[in-house]
Amino acid sequence: MKLNKLFISVVTVLIVTWVVAIMYEPKLPEQIPTHWNIKGEVDDYTSKPWGVYMLPLISTITNLLLFFLPKIAPKGFKLEAAKKVYEILIMVMAVFMLAVMVLMFEAALNNDIDMNKWILGGVGLLFVIIGNYLSKVPKNFFLGIRTPWTLASDEVWFKTHKLGAWAFVICGLLVMIGALLSWPVWLMTGLLMAAGFVPVIYSLIVYKKIEGFSD
Incomplete structure (x- = not known):
């Protein structure tokens, strides 16, 4: 490089x-x-x-x-x-x-x-930024939502990252709003976890629909 x-x-x-x-x-x-x-x-x-x-x-x-x-x-x-x-x-x-x-x-x-407010707000902003780039990431070894199902299929990779981009942006924005409005820490943490968890489950569902599983 x-x-x-x-x-x-x-x-x-x-x-x-x-x-x-x-x-x-x-x-x-x-x-x-x-x-x-x-x-x-x-x-x-x-x-x-x-x-x-x-x-x-x-x-x-x-x-x-x-x-x-x-x-x-x-x-x-x-x-x-x-x-x-x-x-x-x-x-x-x-x-x-x-x-x-x-x-x-x-x-x-x-x-x-209030460190929780500032840190969570900053992480929310970080998720928004990452989300804006996530759908542009082609399949690779280092970057993106790397599950067995996204790595096994180009189509699953693309669809998962398209959904993941929206999940990161929406959850990130909600966390930023929550930090300003002093929402409970558990709620904002849950939103951040959902942004990462939902695309993983989605990749499994999409792979099953497109490729199926061997018996």
Whole structure:
């Protein structure tokens, strides 16, 4: 994979992530909140320096690994046809993790921040963005709704991803609205789970209708 403009952009976001973490580090408390329960209360802390640099490290390793994984894809599952969408989603994930890190640091400095509201709202936005690209993803080894039934049939793959795109967008929008209106966390979490679960069941139903099962 050549070092294109998008790769440079992702690296830039990762550098910004590290710079922001370094800038926050002196003013952050020794114990950084890193987990919140369903009520939005902090129930776990991580000490410096790991509490500060954990997310930049995870983001760097994850995003760079995602960039180079397609080079080892098995034959028949190369990513060339979906390369642009794949790389755009890597960029989105890098920006998302930067935003989560800043939000986490601000919560460490301000106990009044409702992390569940902001995180779930952000995940809802992420689902909307992913949904807008999901129907454009051709069959591949790394990206998309990969079930035994979608991988076995091009038609099942296409129909499942078309439905999945709508499920991600609709559920993502509902979660964003729910975050603004302070819906229960269990309801918003359920919507996000439904966005992933419904296309999987649909792929099984469509495969049975198109291909059937051997006795």
